[in-house]
Amino acid sequence: MTKSSIVSIDAIEILDSRGNPTVRVLMELDDGTEASASVPSGASTGEYEAHELRDGDKKRYGGKGVKKACENxxxxxAPTLLGMDASEQAKIDRILIELDGTDDKSRLGANAILGVSMAAAKAAAQSHHMPLYRYLGGAEAKRLPVPCMNILNGGEHADNSxxxxxxxxxxxxxxxxxxxLRYVAETFHTLKKLLHERGLATSVGDEGGFAPDLGSNEEAIELIVEAIEKSGYRPGEDISIAIDSAATSFSTDKKGHYDLKWSGAGKMQSIDLIALAKEWVDKYPIILWEDPLAEEDWEGFARFTSALGDKIEVVGDDIFVTNTKFISRGIREHTANASLIKLNQIGTVSETVAAVRLCEENGWRAFLSHRSGETADTFLADFAVAMQSGHLKSGSASRSERLAKYNRLLEIEHALGTDAKYYWK
Incomplete structure (x- = not known):
């Protein structure tokens, strides 16, 4: 590869899919290459995620501005990285981490650091006339992820029961x-018809899934099974169900106590949620369960995995936050059998790759994910193919910032042609 030096780095404040500010980085190389990267933002966040720097000025965007991150x-x-070869991703990311000097990237802001890290990868790929997935993943990057489409929302992502x-x-x-993608898009539209027929709301949550008021959490599963069947597919064979409890959001102590307040199911402990999960996994075509327990309920998580890990994929999100330190502990303690992977939870491309590789090396799966506050940036789609993780969640079939990722994956599939691979495990 020829050297492509960074000659300019700039940043502006843009709006994400929730209408909140986020960072866009603009990078230029000496060969004329220009690239940009936009940083997503989460609503349901783990306590130990990399720190997203906000201005705190209540007169602007309710304190959510990112002018400080852009200024950083x-x-x-920029003065530190100018003249560096954009293709030296690991070196760039290491310098960014050292320049920040904190464990959680709170000085410069993880949103500032990640934006630059992503922009460097994009610029280097463009400079070398390679698609991003090939640049990051090499010649073997041919596997398309199974799209785990969020079609019904609750919890922090919706105002419902x-x-x-x-x-x-x-x-x-x-x-x-x-x-x-066609299977689940058709199921999404069938679900909308079912909700309409029953007089239930068809408005959508942050990630594009429907957010109706239902009589129970279980009713959500029943509706999806019915939608799968009425779309002409076989539950458990063609299409299965994945759940993200985001249990930290309804935990009273982030450890072993919970209050299912929105549905009215009431207070529970870890053992009760495990018993409920066993019942549902036996009854419904559930294939994956993310964050079934809270971010500090390590013991409960391990019990959940012991009970159900041989039947379904048990994914840790808030408990691991794409951090190799926490994933390593999870591997040692058999906390789960998979980790969710989010670029902005850890803050650089290199650290995200390291988290995926750690999972692979230990027989775990890596579940690539967007955030609830997204942009039209399609970096995640290419990254999912580069990592060959096998599955991805990128929201529903009703919001353009979600569909941008799916449409990019359709482009990649087309480009790969007969070389494209697609399978669950």
Missing amino acids: IVKQI VDFQEFMAVPHGAPSFSEG
Whole structure:
């Protein structure tokens, strides 16, 4: 590869899919390459995530402005990186981490650091005339992820009576990514008809899934099973269900006590939620369960995995926050059998890659994910193919910032042609 030096780094404040400010980084190389990267933002966040720097000025965006993060990019990061080869991703990321000097990237802001890290990867890929997935993943990056589409929302992502945050349709039985996307998009539209017929709301939550008031959390599963069947598919064979409880959001102590307040199910302990999960996994075509317990309920998580880990994928999100330190502990203690992977939870491309590789090396799966506050940036789609993780959640079939990722994956599938691979495990 020829050297492509960074000659300019700039940053501006833009708006994410919730209308809140976020960072966009603009990078230019000496060969004329220009690239930009936009940083997502989460609503349901783990306590130990990398720190997203906000201005705190209540007169602007209710304190959520990111002018300080943009200023840090222009005044501190840019002078440090100018002249560096954009393709030296690991070196760039290491310098960013050292320049910040904190464990959680709170000085410069993880949003500032990640934006620059992503922009460098994009610029280097463009400079070397390679698609981003090939640049990051090499010649073997041919596997398209199974789209775990969020079609019904609750918890922190919706104002309704459902405690669990996401109910996803997973088209693991489809022959290709494009067919899998069709399976779940059709199921999404069928679900809308079912909700309308029953006089239930068809408004959507942050990630595009429907957010009706239901009689119970279980009713959400029943509705999805019915939608799968009425779409002409076989539950458990063509399409299964994935759940993200985001249990920290309804935990009273973030350890072993819970209050399913929105549905009215009441107070529970870890053992009660495990018993409920056993019942549902036996009864419904559930294939994956994310954050079934809270971020500090390590013992409960391990019991959940012991009880159900041989039947379903048990994914840790808030408990691991894409951090190799926490994932390593989870591997040692058999806390789960998979980790959610979010670029902005850890703050650089290199650290995110390291988290994926750690999972792979220890027989775990890595579940790539967007955030509830997204942008039209399609970095995540290419990254999912580069990492060959096998599955991805990127929201529903009703919001353009979510569909941008799915449409990019359709482009990649088309480009790969007969080389494209698609399978669950």
